[in-house]
Amino acid sequence: MGEPEIDAEQMYRFVAARNPEFPREIAEAFYEIGRRYGVRGDIALCQSILETGWFRFTGGTAVTLSQNNFCGLGVTQLGLKGHSFPTVEEGVTAQIQHLFAYATSSPLPKGEKLVDPRFSRVMRGIAPTWSGLNRRWAANDHYADRIMGLFADMVKFQTN
Numbered sequence: 001m002g003e004p005e006i007d008a009e010q011m012y013r014f015v016a017a018r019n020p021e022f023p024r025e026i027a028e029a030f031y032e033i034g035r036r037y038g039v040r041g042d043i044a045l046c047q048s049i050l051e052t053g054w055f056r057f058t059g060g061t062a063v064t065l066s067q068n069n070f071c072g073l074g075v076t077q078l079g080l081k082g083h084s085f086p087t088v089e090e091g092v093t094a095q096i097q098h099l100f101a102y103a104t105s106s107p108l109p110k111g112e113k114l115v116d117p118r119f120s121r122v123m124r125g126i127a128p129t130w131s132g133l134n135r136r137w138a139a140n141d142h143y144a145d146r147i148m149g150l151f152a153d154m155v156k157f158q159t160n
Helices: 008-018 024-037 041-052 088-103 143-159
Strands: none
Touching: 008 024, 008 041, 008 143, 024 041, 024 088, 041 088, 041 143
16 A cells, blocks of 8 residues: 555556567556555556566466456456456556455545455455465465565666
8 A cells, every 4th residue: 555656657668678568558557546546556567567477468377468457356266267347447446446455444435436346355454565465366475575576676677
């Protein structure tokens, strides 16, 4: 939770350096939507880098770019395709809402519509820090370490 440390332009450049086909609108959506919810959009983007293979959707990811699902939402077992969202903004909103559900028991921000189809399945407030996602979002004891490692790389990239 909190304000992003990295702006949308630097988020975009970080991913585009590894994937020149990365759409700028995705970085902008993470920045803007994350701020509305008080969820770190810069770190949430790093989660998506991990989940999508730098937005190339290769290397075992169960989702595709056309699904606008950048976090494997709904992929609860091998072979499931996961949820699809009609727009980048709605897909990012669903991911941010899911992170929000894990981090806090507060209601959604005023005026925000629930789009996360798995929001009610989360034990609200159980993971107020990224490390709390280990073995919850993904069946991995080092899930948050991998996300935060990508974020550390993003910070280094921004300062170069």
